[in-house]
Amino acid sequence: MSGIKVSDNVVIGSGRLVLLGGPCMAESQEVCLEVAGFLTELCAKLDIGYVFKASYDKANRSAAGSVRGPGMEKGLEFLAEVKSRYNVPIVTDVHETIEVARAAEVADILQIPAFLCRQTDLLQAAGNTGKVVNIKKGQFMAPEDMKGAVDKVKTTGNEKVMLCERGSSFGYHNLVVDMRGLAVMRSLGVPVVFDATHSVQLPGGLGNASGGQREFVRPLARAAAAVGIDALFCEIHPNPAKAFSDGPNSLDFKLAEELLTEVKAIFELTR
Secondary structure (H helix, E strand, O other), X not given: OOOEEOOOXXXXXXXXXXXXXXXXXXXXXXXXXXXXXXXXXXXXXXXXXXEEEOXXXXXXXXXXXXXXXXXXXXHHHHHHHHHHHHOOOEEEEOOOHHHHHHHXXXXXXEEEOHHHOOOHHHHHHHHHOOOEEEEEOOOOOOHHHHHHHHHHHHOOOOOOEEEEEOOEEOOOOOEEOOOHHHHHHHOOXXXXXXXXXXXXXXXXXXXXXXXXXXXXXXXXXXXXXHHOOOEEEEEEOOOHHHOOOOHHHOEOHHHHHHHHHHHHHHHHHHO
């Protein structure tokens, strides 16, 4: 498996750990810039490749009245400013085919949300942009069945595909991570990403919103690094208690630094 070039400074699957990190939602320009500035400096210090992550629209919120984000145009403006200011690549979610071409004007990686990982038209639209495509494994999918999603992107001639583990449904309001899935998905010949923060989410666990178990982010991330990953995905916010989305499973700056330091050490050891 050869690495996937995201930018001049980031290659995923090259033997160097990469972080896809940022706030769940592009809440404001200020929050995006604050997180990007902190993580750019931290990743440079730790020699970790860095891709800024934020969503301009959270289309799968638990309740109709939940905040979804700034919308595509304003959200992409926020992401473009981060990219310009810090010279980092961008990953963001796309939800419908009509969004893909516009998002690809800013994003270097187009991310397919877990609930949409079987949507053929969306996968192929993302592939047709020529951008890197990160497909999140559905909570309802066996890891080996993600080969179908990979193949759908590759029908466009785009070989730049990654798979992301984010836990599997285990009863109501609970996710578990089967670490065997990381090895299974890597055997498909694509780089593998571990989403450490969504894996501890409790979907719909608060009734009208999702809960989370932040205390399990670090042990799961350490385990994933030991099994073998190419990139780590984390939601990081200056003040998770005030985050507009996924606060219960997001990391603050202190926890993010501790986690990345540990994961980098295990990543290097197991390499």
